[in-house]
Structure formats: C-alpha cells, structure tokens
Amino acid sequence: MASCQVPIDATGGVDLEASVSRALADVSAFIDPLLDRAIVATESSASRLVAALRHALLGPGKRLRPALVLWAAEACGGGWDDAAQAAVAVEMIHAYSLVHDDLPAMDDDDLRRGRPTCHRAFDEATAILCGDALQALAFETLAAGLPAPVAARGCLVLARAAGPDALVGGQSDDLALERGWMADLAGADTATQVAWMERVHRRKTGALFAAALELGGLAADADADELGHLDRYGRAFGLAFQIADDVLDAEGDEAALGKRVGKDADRGKLTYPTVMGSAAARARARALAEEAVAALEPLHAAAGPLGRLARWIVTRNR
Ligand code: GRG
Secondary structure (H helix, E strand, O other), X not given: OOOOOOOOOOOOOOOHHHHHHHHHHHHHHHHHHHHHHHHHXXXXXXXXXXXXXXXXXXXXXXXXXXXXXXXXXXXOOOOHHHHHHHHHHHHHHHHHHHHHXXXXXXXXXXXXXXXXXXXXXXXXXXHHHHHHHHHHHHHHXXXXXXXXXXXXXXXXXXHHHHOOOOHHHHHHHHHHHHOOOOHHHHXXXXXXXXXXXXXXXXXXXXXXXXXXXXXXXXXXXXXXXXXXXXXXXXXXXXXXXXXXHHHHHHHOOHHHHOOOOOHHHHOOOOOHHHHHOHHHHHHHHHHHHHHHHHHOOOOOHHHHHHHHHXXXXXXXXX
C-alpha cells in the first residue's frame, strides 16, 4: 500500500472533541442495529436473559472497540461491511467483561453507562449468565461473520485477547493486589509499581484494543507490515487509554462518565495518578498518544480517524 503522511490534523482548527464525537456517533449508528440484530437471534432464550443481554450490549457506551475494528479495516483499504461482524464480536466481549467486572464478587458496582449495572437491573445469576452468553455469542458471530480463511485466525486472536494470558489474567492480577494477596508490591518502589501496572493493563485493557485492530486488519486482508503498524499503534493507544481512565477515575465527573468515580483510590488500587502524580500521568498519556499517531505514518491516509481517536482518548471527559 502506498505510503503517505496521515492527515491526523486534517480537521485543521476544528475541535477534536466535536470531530471524534461525530465519528464515534457514525460508528454507533452503523454498529448498534447489528448489535440489536445479534440479540434478536437469541430470542428463543428465556425473556429475562434476552432483556439482560439487551441491557448489557445496547447500553450507551462509546463503542471504542468497534470503532477500532472499522477504522483499522479502513486504514488497510477495506470497508466497514467487511469488518462489521468482527466489530460486533469485540463489543460483545467488552460488554461481557463489564457485566462480570461489576458483579458483587468483583468490583461490586451499581452504576455503568449511566444506568444500573446488569446484576442491579436484573439479579446476580442472570448477570453471570448474560456475560457467559455474550462470550459464546462473540465467537459464534466471529466464526460466522468472517470469510473461512480468516475466521479461524480471527477466533484465535479474540480468544487470546479474552483469555487467561490477557483480559482474564489481567483482571486476576488486579484483584490480587486489591485483595491484599500481593502485599510486597504495596511497599515497592515507583519503577516496580509502574512496571506492574503496565503488565496488568496491557493484559486487562490493552489486549482487547490490540485484538480489535488486528481483526479490522485481517478483515481487510492487511499484510504483515500493516498489521505491525496497527499493533504498534494499539500498544501505545491501550496504555494511553488506561492512564487517562485512571486520571478520570480520580478527577472526572460521575455524570459525564456514567459510572462511580474515586473507587480506585477507595479500594487502595495502584493507579497512575497515585503512583506517579497526576501531572506526570497526564504527560505520559499524551506522549503515548503521540507514539500511537506516529505508528500510523506509513499507513494509508484513511488512518486519520485512528490518529484523532488516540489524541481524543487522552483529553476526553467520558
Ligand atoms: C471480568 C474478565 C473480566 C474482566 C474485566 C473490563 C474490565 C476487565 C474491567 C472494567 C474496569 C475498568 C474500568 C477497566 C478500565 C478499562 C475499561 C475497560 C473501561 C471501560 O471501557 P470504555 O470506557 O467503556 O470503552 P464504554 O462503556 O464506553 O464501552
């Protein structure tokens, strides 16, 4: 594919917030009917489970992961239709992880996306089953939604990102610290704590972002070089997102975020603002966003939305 500068700032003076909000709204308009249709297909199940699936999957999230899938496909010369079912599958894994993360046995949250969490709106058993169902549905959607030669590789990519070496393992490490099973780390020096946080977040949060980008690339028949550029972007993006998330948890607005804030500090979690200070955490997030933008340079001009998203995630308020 021809190499050219990515016009990340092609919006000129146009406000980044407005331009990314518009672009994410376009993604929602495209993907939400597909998410809805995926739930309709489960309607032979008990109506309470179907209602919980709707609550979890169709709630007003930012649809960042579908955006990464679709924009990665676009950046590699593909179209949204080629990548649509991969985008649905990744959002299903994300929605499941939020439902299970909010459970009383984990973070015990009652607010998510500005609404009661799944176990609050329904009950704990239904929320567990809802997460289980979303996980299975994600792989069914991906296996059926990509052409046969790439479907198996796509399922492998998503399974690794959702499994014990990534999402589940990262969550488990996070719990270990919070529950006091890693007492040594609490008294460790800053460098050790930062290295530990990066390992947790690369697995718990970053791996699903990276999988979204890879799936978009695969759906667009990207070559190894293009996948490499997306991977470098994804690594920097994932960490930048997480640092910004920590800062928002410490300083953000509950109404804008649609979830409880300050809970990391309450639970004694290690966060970037507590370990390195708020200003340093913001500076690191901004540097990572620029690293992500730089990784896109060899890609097609259509990588612009990915670049703008990287800059937006470190300045967002939601
Ligand atoms: C239960 C296996 C398992 C894993 C849970 C998702 C997760 C791992 C924990 C959620 C806690 C949390 C706030 C993590 C930080 C990163 C994150 C996933 C934030 C939420 O993602 P957004 O901002 O959410 O994209 P929306 O609602 O916009 O989709």
